Amino acid sequence: MFAARGYHETTVDEIVARARMSKSAFYEQFDSKEHCFREVLALEGGDLIHAVIAAAAGGGDHRDRMRRGIHEFVVSCYKRSAVARLMMVESVGLSASVEEVRHQLQERFAHMVAEEVRLALLDDPFYANHDPQVFGRAVVGAVNDAVGYFLTHPGADADQLADSLCRIFAP
Numbered sequence: 001m002f003a004a005r006g007y008h009e010t011t012v013d014e015i016v017a018r019a020r021m022s023k024s025a026f027y028e029q030f031d032s033k034e035h036c037f038r039e040v041l042a043l044e045g046g047d048l049i050h051a052v053i054a055a056a057a058g059g060g061d062h063r064d065r066m067r068r069g070i071h072e073f074v075v076s077c078y079k080r081s082a083v084a085r086l087m088m089v090e091s092v093g094l095s096a097s098v099e100e101v102r103h104q105l106q107e108r109f110a111h112m113v114a115e116e117v118r119l120a121l122l123d124d125p126f127y128a129n130h131d132p133q134v135f136g137r138a139v140v141g142a143v144n145d146a147v148g149y150f151l152t153h154p155g156a157d158a159d160q161l162a163d164s165l166c167r168i169f170a171p
Contacts, residue, residue, distance in 0.1 A: 002037055003082035007090045012036075034094070038101050041091055044083045045105040048076050053112050062116040062124065066170040069112055070143060071162040077147045078158035088148040106144070110136035113169075126171060139169050 001010045001018060012033050016026050030036040055072035059065030077084035091102045114136035120127035127135070143165055150156035 002040065002090055003085040007033075007037060007094060034098065037086075037090075037094070038098055041086050041098065041105075042101050044080075045087045045101070048073075048080060048083050048087070049105050049108045051076055052109060056112055056116075062120040062127075063170045066113060066116045066139075067166045069109070069116075070139070070165050070169065071159075073109065073143055074147055074162035074165065075158045077151065081151055084147060084151060088144055088151075106140050109143075110140045112136075113139045135169075142168070 001015060005014075010033070012023065012026060015033070015036065016023050019026075026036070030039065052069050052072045056065040056069030059068045077088075087102060087105060091098050093099070110133070114132035117127050117130055117132040117135045121130075121132070122128075146161060146165060150161055
């Protein structure tokens with residue numbers, strides 16, 4: 001509901017009606033609507049990032065792992081556009097505690113990329129002069145922005161977008 005209607009437009013009454021639970025049961029689980037949103041973001045976003053890291057782990061070398069991670073993120077965001085909307089639209093600037101969850105999710109992705117750059121520093125000239133943390137953040141920022149943009153523009157293809165991003169960050 002948060003993704004479909006937006007955080008501010010979604011009410012607790014609508015959430016409990018859709019979940020077929022009482023308002024008192026809702027408040028036994030959550031302190032507020034924001035707390036509910038944080039939990040949904042952490043769970044759903046965490047599942048998406050876990051899938052990204054798992055896909056990357058199957059790669060044969062640092063470039064392959066980075067390509068697999070970027071590809072999985074892009075394709076998963078297209079397949080799970082509601083989760084992508086939570087991570088890239090609805091959570092932005094909502095509150096300090098929601099931002100913390102969003103940043104933790106981004107950090108997991110950025111850390112994966114940074115580790116691959118660290119592994120590549122000595123033997124891959126493309127990565128030799130890059131700060132791993134900066135590179136990791138740059139990948140997360142670019143991928144998030146590109147996915148957010150193309151999710152809102154009909155006709156964009158997830159595989160083509162992933163391939164384009166991979167040519168930039170893991171040629």
